[in-house]
Amino acid sequence: MIASSDLIAELKQRGAERVALQAPEGLKRRLPELALDLQSAGFTVFVSGDPCYGACDLDIDLLKDADLLIHLGHAPVDKTERILYDIFRMDFDPEVVLNAIPYFTTGRIGLVTTVQHAHLIPEICRILKEVGISVTVAEGSDRTPYPGQILGCSFEAARRTGETEILYLGTGVFHPLGVQIATGAKVIACDPYTKQIEEVNGERLLRRRYALIEKAKPAEKIGILVSPKSGQARRELAAKLASLSPKAILVQLREVTPDQLLNLGLPCYVNTACPRLAYDDQVRWPVPVLTPQEFEILCGVRGFEDYEVDEIK
Ligand code: SF4
Structure with a gap:
């Protein structure tokens, strides 16, 4: 049994009858057992099978059909209501x-x-x-x-x-x-x-980012990617960035994949979704995917000496 008596007591105390479950990929296989435990305790359970990359990626659609969403593996990144976070603690010496x-x-x-x-x-x-x-x-x-x-x-x-x-x-x-x-x-x-x-040492990463900005310079159209995910949707930032260049086009995209970027056919993108998409995944992208700060450098409103790592504030 992986649903603890504390968890069941908390669900009851919150008056939840219909419970949604969500976890990132590495913990997803815990969900069926948790679902069965909760069903045995009298709850109606829905498991979110969609990809989940963080507490920024809550299954809000599923929550519409539930009283509460149990989100495993992360701490809250925003104030979305009716979420019960269950951090998966990992010990070491x-x-x-x-x-x-x-x-x-x-x-x-x-x-x-x-x-x-x-x-x-x-x-x-x-x-x-x-x-x-x-x-x-x-x-x-x-x-x-x-x-x-x-x-x-x-x-x-x-x-x-x-x-x-x-x-x-x-x-x-x-x-x-x-x-x-x-x-x-x-x-x-x-x-x-x-x-x-x-x-x-961040130097090598910065050199690669500088080269990417240079590569993006000739682009005649630039897609500003906006995520609809609960804790990643930086719409105001995207609008501000779009106002910096007549070449910019706002693009809403839930899952950013190489195929999606290829299908849209733009020669450069600016990522306002999870910051890691631009940094970690650049090798996967068919064209440059810049951070907001790198786009500002491209547009000449920021110098490279004022480079800042992209964070969601
Ligand atoms: S935006 Fe990215 S880095 Fe931040 S919590 Fe979400 S997945 Fe993690």
Whole structure:
């Protein structure tokens, strides 16, 4: 049984009878069992089978047919009502942070991680303090409700540490790269599972982005992509960007895929949906997909020296 008595009690307390379930791809296989548990407890259950990439991607259509949506794996990024978030916590041996200590020089660091590991922050701070490291953990933006939590679209908890050396705990390279570009700090990434430690440097990414802006210059039409997803829809930003160029066309797109971009046939796009689409997925796109800030550089209203990583604020 994976539906805990606490969860069932909370659903009852909220008066929910019809419950929708949603999870990102990596957790989706938990949904059928959860659905059966909840059905046995007397709830009517609907499972969302559509792709889900984050708490920014709530199945609002399904919620119209339910009293409440249980969203697994993420913390809230906005104030959408009738959502019950169930973060999927992931543990690791917190002593792994000791491997990163030789990389720091000042004796004081900022600490950031992703939501799955945010519950380990107090223990990690204790371990670092014991070896004489002063640790700053900061509150993030409205999109990151846990202290020290960052997202691929919000590095505020890193910026607010004010530290010049930052430790990122987690997997993947995108988050620490984002922290590095957003803060200009020395960023050490510690993968708690492989125990690999590395200093990340955003320079190479910035050189690639500069080349992409150059490649986009001859484009005679430019699609400004707007997402209808609950926590990604930056319509005002898209309209502002569109006003910068007579070549710009607003394009609403729920799922951005290479085929969709090819079918539209435009020679360049600007992404106002999830910021990671432009950075992480560029190799998949048939043409340049710029961030809003890169489009401003293309239009001459921002200099490359004022480059900022794209975040949803
Ligand atoms: S917008 Fe992108 S990075 Fe931000 S929460 Fe959604 S999927 Fe994650």
